[in-house]
Amino acid sequence: MxxxxxxxxxxxxxxxxxxxxxxxxxxxxxxTASTQGWEAEIEALKDAVDEIEQQAREAWQRARNGDTSxxxxxxxxxxxxxPMLAQAMGKFQWQIxxxxxxxxxxxxxxxxxxxxxxxxxxxxxxLKRLPDxxxxxxxxx
Amino acid sequence: xxxLSQFQHQQAAHCETGAAAGLFRAHxxxxxxxxxxxxxxxxxxxxxxxxxxxGLPLMAYRMPPRMILKMLSxxxxxxxxxFKTFKNEADGQAFLDQKLAEGELVGCQTSVFFLxxxxxxxxxxxxxxxxxxxxxxxxxxxxxxxxxxPVFSHTVTTDAASLSEARFAKGALAPNGRLYYxxxxxxxxxxxxxxxxxxxxxxxxxxxxxxxxxxxxGGMKLVAKRIEKLEKDSKRYRQLFLGHIVRMQEExxxxxxxxxxxxxxxxQEAAEKLQRPELNEWxxxxxxxxxxxxxxxxxxxxxxxxxxxxxxxxAADFLRRIADQELVLYNQMAKFK
Numbered sequence: 001m002x003x004x005x006x007x008x009x010x011x012x013x014x015x016x017x018x019x020x021x022x023x024x025x026x027x028x029x030x031x032t033a034s035t036q037g038w039e040a041e042i043e044a045l046k047d048a049v050d051e052i053e054q055q056a057r058e059a060w061q062r063a064r065n066g067d068t069s070x071x072x073x074x075x076x077x078x079x080x081x082x083p084m085l086a087q088a089m090g091k092f093q094w095q096i097x098x099x100x101x102x103x104x105x106x107x108x109x110x111x112x113x114x115x116x117x118x119x120x121x122x123x124x125x126x127l128k129r130l131p132d133x134x135x136x137x138x139x140x141x
Numbered sequence: 142x143x144x145l146s147q148f149q150h151q152q153a154a155h156c157e158t159g160a161a162a163g164l165f166r167a168h169x170x171x172x173x174x175x176x177x178x179x180x181x182x183x184x185x186x187x188x189x190x191x192x193x194x195x196g197l198p199l200m201a202y203r204m205p206p207r208m209i210l211k212m213l214s215x216x217x218x219x220x221x222x223x224f225k226t227f228k229n230e231a232d233g234q235a236f237l238d239q240k241l242a243e244g245e246l247v248g249c250q251t252s253v254f255f256l257x258x259x260x261x262x263x264x265x266x267x268x269x270x271x272x273x274x275x276x277x278x279x280x281x282x283x284x285x286x287x288x289x290x291p292v293f294s295h296t297v298t299t300d301a302a303s304l305s306e307a308r309f310a311k312g313a314l315a316p317n318g319r320l321y322y323x324x325x326x327x328x329x330x331x332x333x334x335x336x337x338x339x340x341x342x343x344x345x346x347x348x349x350x351x352x353x354x355x356x357x358x359g360g361m362k363l364v365a366k367r368i369e370k371l372e373k374d375s376k377r378y379r380q381l382f383l384g385h386i387v388r389m390q391e392e393x394x395x396x397x398x399x400x401x402x403x404x405x406x407x408x409q410e411a412a413e414k415l416q417r418p419e420l421n422e423w424x425x426x427x428x429x430x431x432x433x434x435x436x437x438x439x440x441x442x443x444x445x446x447x448x449x450x451x452x453x454x455x456a457a458d459f460l461r462r463i464a465d466q467e468l469v470l471y472n473q474m475a476k477f478k
Binding site for chain 2: 001013014015017018019020021022023024029030031032034038040041043044045046047048049051052079080081083084085087088089119121
């Protein structure tokens, strides 16, 4: 990649931040160059964000219908998945999935709820509650 | 002890090499990021189907986190890097404060998700982000940390609670508050023996002498095979997988093509230091494969979006071609004296 070929496709997702890449200068030497973004990369990032938001939306709907616990929605909203949450909690994945059952979730001990809340950076009240409207946008770390 | 009054923040292409270069700079040794990357033999490829990120297999384009710092401390005589982890947050923060008060430049392993200065959409649970903390002050009764994050163009400040959360994030590669600093630094580096050794290592680890099937050139071929098999998967998974390849390759943390360019920069520097012109040729070759990697990412993106009439077979063959080109290079590098 030549220095004047370094892509400069700025996008809102980067909030004005730039990155550095190495590119070949006119003298044939590699040097660092600043880039605002590359379309292929921006698209892939957006797709990944969309995918997890889509999953969170589905979980919210199911939680609304009482088919799953708010835990599943909060997990996805915080951009976690079952293996990651299981690892963070020091539990097996099936145990986490079991807690997705509303009946099981409603009977979790305060200690367990606190542990979940801490791992996900939420308060216990927020964890137990399903938001009335679907929050799209910033996860709350 | 580093001289922090002279410390200059410099934006780097990658966090770990950037952090290491920053530490060297603060200790008065002028090592470029590319030189750090090359000396640590950071360049590789690995396909880890059993490590899943959001359900998709991990592909890495460099050595695992911390390996670069460890390699440097093993290879460079007189360089001592102290790593430390903590059982609880209070201890971790107290130790960081103490080191900062002593005037130390401290590297921290953190989770991107909890760092408030990161753009919102880039905050994923990635637990091996490196940054340098160079100061602490109390503003309005709140503790603030001054951070030189290698991948940012400017220095940033973060409140104590966020930094602590980021340092003690849970999950895969959990940092456990891990921090590091240089305990002793040599006055100079013996490039004449280190550079050839590092180049040979990279050649052996990735070329025909590498016996593991998932790393190096073999790993690339495995991914090519996997791409062909995507034909049998659902359309959604196919799209996600291809998008995932692009992300793994181009985003902060893994940066596939970027690492090829960075390695080329190292080879150019090495050519000058050792007066070995053939290294310049290899540098050019790595620039060429870097370009191909980018082309490959574009191809994956196009297939994933259904643009143009590209087939999965085409992408797989493209990747095999890159693998073959790199194989020739690695095999030559393995014999470099």
